[in-house]
Amino acid sequence: MNLPQRYFDDLYRADTDPWQFRSRPYETRKRALTLACLPDDRYGSTFEPGCSIGILTAALAARCDRVCAMDISPLALATASHAVPANVELRRGAVPDDWPAERFDLVVLSEVGYYLDTATCARLAALAAGGTRDLVAVHWRHAVHDYPLGGDEVHDLLATAAGQAGMGHLVSHREDDLRLDVWSHDHRSVAARTALVDQ
Numbered sequence: 209m210n211l212p213q214r215y216f217d218d219l220y221r222a223d224t225d226p227w228q229f230r231s232r233p234y235e236t237r238k239r240a241l242t243l244a245c246l247p248d249d250r251y252g253s254t255f256e257p258g259c260s261i262g263i264l265t266a267a268l269a270a271r272c273d274r275v276c277a278m279d280i281s282p283l284a285l286a287t288a289s290h291a292v293p294a295n296v297e298l299r300r301g302a303v304p305d306d307w308p309a310e311r312f313d314l315v316v317l318s319e320v321g322y323y324l325d326t327a328t329c330a331r332l333a334a335l336a337a338g339g340t341r342d343l344v345a346v347h348w349r350h351a352v353h354d355y356p357l358g359g360d361e362v363h364d365l366l367a368t369a370a371g372q373a374g375m376g377h378l379v380s381h382r383e384d385d386l387r388l389d390v391w392s393h394d395h396r397s398v399a400a401r402t403a404l405v406d407q
Contacts, residue, residue, distance in 0.1 A: 210356065213302070220283035223290055227319075229263040239385060240262055242318060242346050245379045245390050247269065251313045255340070258320030262288030262296070266318060272335040276308060280297045280349040290314060304332040307339065315340040319347055321362030322355040329362055333369035337391070340392050346388040363387050 219226040229235045229347045232335070242245045242264065259265045259277035261284055269275045274295050279285050280302040288298055299306075315336045338341050340342050345366050348360030366389065370377065376395035381388040 210302075210325055210328050211250070211354065213386070214277075215354070216281040217283055220281055220287070224287050225261055227260070229261060233296075233347070234385065235263075237334045238318075238346060239267055241381065241386075241388055242316070242344060243267055245381070245384065245388060246314070246345060246380055247342055247390060247392055247401060248314075249396070250343075253310070253312045254316065255308060255312045255315060256316045256318070257301075257307075258318065258323075259298070260284050262291040262298075265296055266292050269296050270315075272314070272345040274370060276302065276310075276312070304335050306334045307332075311339045314344065315345075316340055317343070317345040317362075317366070321345070322347060322352070322357040322359055325356045326361070326365070329357055330365050330369070333366045334373075336375035337369040337375055341393050343375065343391045344388075345390075346384070346386055349382075349385060349387055359387050363389055366391070 235279035252276045255270045256265055256268060256269055256275060257278045259279050265275060265277045269292060276297050278299045278301045282300055285298050285300055315353035317336060321332060324332060341403060345363060347362050349359045351358060375391040375393055378392050
């Protein structure tokens, strides 16, 4: 089963920043790692489902012409509306059901996949792999009683979908707390993309 909207609304009613995105050192470091692993310095269009209160969204917006950020909770989006710049479009919705029709240069799945059951997360993975050039995913690896999946399970599903879509695996970072992976339809390394080496 997937976690419902009321689960998230209850969290945001109790605390407008329930995961302490603004203040927790873990979150600051995870954001920096995520941004550092983006294969390109600049993107045209980016999709970030599960944007929460928009802290990562604002950082992505500094490197993108346009960001489409989505969350299931209107309470989260209300807070995000005060944190994001003008090149961010906030949408209410839940993936995979509300996945946008357009194709993106970058999709960022940050701490979103494990709220879904296996079948629904597999659908999300297929949409993400088919709907973007670059796909970045980062998830917490410790067990959380409420979550249907663990972070490693999410990344294994993403790896399968990315492989089936013909994406190359550019970045693999694992530590006790988190896992971060980057896949791309452009199989070149960052050095090759920026003409530092031939490929």
